[in-house]
C-alpha cells in the first residue's frame with residue numbers, strides 16, 4: 001500500500017476514464033492520492049473527487065501555485081481558510097516559489113502569496129506541500145523570516161542538495177517527495193541527495209507521480225500507477 005504524494009487527478013484529461021486510472025493504481029498498491037491544486041478554480045474539482053472517492057482515497061490540497069500567484073483573485077485568502085475549515089483533512093498545496101517563472105510573475109508576488117499561505121497553514125495547523133524550483137538558496141531566508149512551523153512540510157519533486165535537505169530536516173517535520181527523475185538516475189546531484197536520504201532519513205522519503213504531468217514516456221499522459229516503477 002502506498003500513497004501518491006502529489007498529483008493532479010482532478011485535471012479534465014482524466015474525466016473520461018478516471019475510475020479506470022484509480023483502479024489501475026489500486027491494483028498495483030497505490031491506494032491514496034494527494035490531489036494538490038494549482039489555482040483556485042481547481043478547488044471545486046478536488047472537492048468533487050473527494051466526495052466521489054472518499055477520504056481514504058483522496059487527500060485534498062487547496063492552495064495557489066507560484067505560477068498562478070499573480071492571477072489570484074482578491075479575497076482568495078478568506079476563501080482558502082473557508083475551504084480548509086470545510087475539509088479538516090485537507091492540506092495547503094501546492095504552494096511555493098519558482099525562480100524559472102520570475103519573468104512572468106514577479107518573485108515578490110510569489111513570495112508574498114507563499115508566505116500568506118504558510119501563515120494560513122500554521123494558523124489552522126495544516127501540512128503543506130511545497131513547490132520550489134531554482135530557489136533553494138532563497139528558502140532559508142524565507143523560512144527564517146517566517147519562523148516556527150510544526151505541521152508536516154512535503155517538498156514535492158525535491159531537487160535540493162544534501163545541504164538543503166539537512167537544513168530542512170534539522171528544523172522542520174520535513175518530507176522529500178521524489179518523482180520520475182529518480183527512475184532514470186540521470187541527474188547525479190539528485191541521486192546523491194536521494195541516496196543521502198535513503199541512508200540517513202529513510203522515513204522522510206515520499207513518492208509522487210505529478211500526474212498527468214511528468215510522464216515516463218514524453219508526450220504521454222502520466223498516471224499514478226506509474227510510481228511503482230521507481231519506488
Ligand SMILES: [Zn+2]
Nearest residue numbers: 006008094210
Ligand atoms: Zn504538480
